[in-house]
Amino acid sequence: MSESAEKDLYAILGASPSDSVQQLKHRYQQLALLYHPDRLGGVCSSEAESGLRKFIEIDAAWRILEDHNTRREYDLQRRAKELKQDWPVDSTVCLEDMTWDQDHSVYTYCCRCGGEFTITEEEVDETQKRRHQKDDEEEEGERGGVVVCCDTCSLSVYVTSSLHTKAQKLKCQ
Template sequence: MAFERINQKDWYKILGAKPSDSPAELKRKYQKLALLDALHCIARDILYHPDKQEADVAAGEAEERVQRFIEIDQAWKILGNEQTKKEYDLQQREDNLTKEWPLHEQIYLEDMCWNEDEQLYTLSCRCGGNYSVSKSETKDVSLVCCDTCSLVIEILQ
């Protein structure tokens, strides 16, 4: 499943979870938010499940609850599946790298030099070092660090 990067939501935040949470913990947090035990709901929480809505809830509030439930459900669909969670986590790490490290420039893969002997695409950095990425990595990696300094390039396909 490919995720849209524009306006991507923080699915962990929606579930009140962390990337290090186990699958069982993620499921428990999802169930708590989506289903909420009736006594717990009466005590202090809003019940988000659309089938459990109170009759006297204002239309706007009911719509907000439905939208919140949809977000919770989408978060679970992404984080509850091992493959989509892995893909999402990789994108989150990549996004964090872009924020934390200076992005030197964006380069198209075809603008990099192919080294047949080493089976690597390379590009010289302004510091004198190199950006290097293997052909197999180009499918999974779009950010590459210089081997000498802290600059990063983004490889565009």
């Protein structure tokens, strides 16, 4: 999956991360019909070889994105890569100041543009786990954080969380 991680699997399928599995499947099927080796039998060998490589790339992208777990893992890796970019951070927000949306299982915070900053409970947990693995000798009150982008504009915030408070909130839910 290391070569796939370098390429945008959604772009390979001509899709977007917000597309449903059914939409991704439809795109995959369309592209598979175009590039399947059986369909390229009458073309010259260099075109057939190029088509075969394209088909293998399309098939590999579909194999990752069709499964909920591998797609989630890919999306997390993709997001982590995006967040490593030097994006300007507009402000720092405490997780405790964000609103918990029980229906969607996300924390939200309103942006000044009218959009929202959202972070899932899983993302908070992943950040917390990485932080614990990085340094097991931290004090309980240490703050860890993650950069979250607005869903509408280009602003981003650094969301911090008191590890002790977060653990208590999760126990109460």
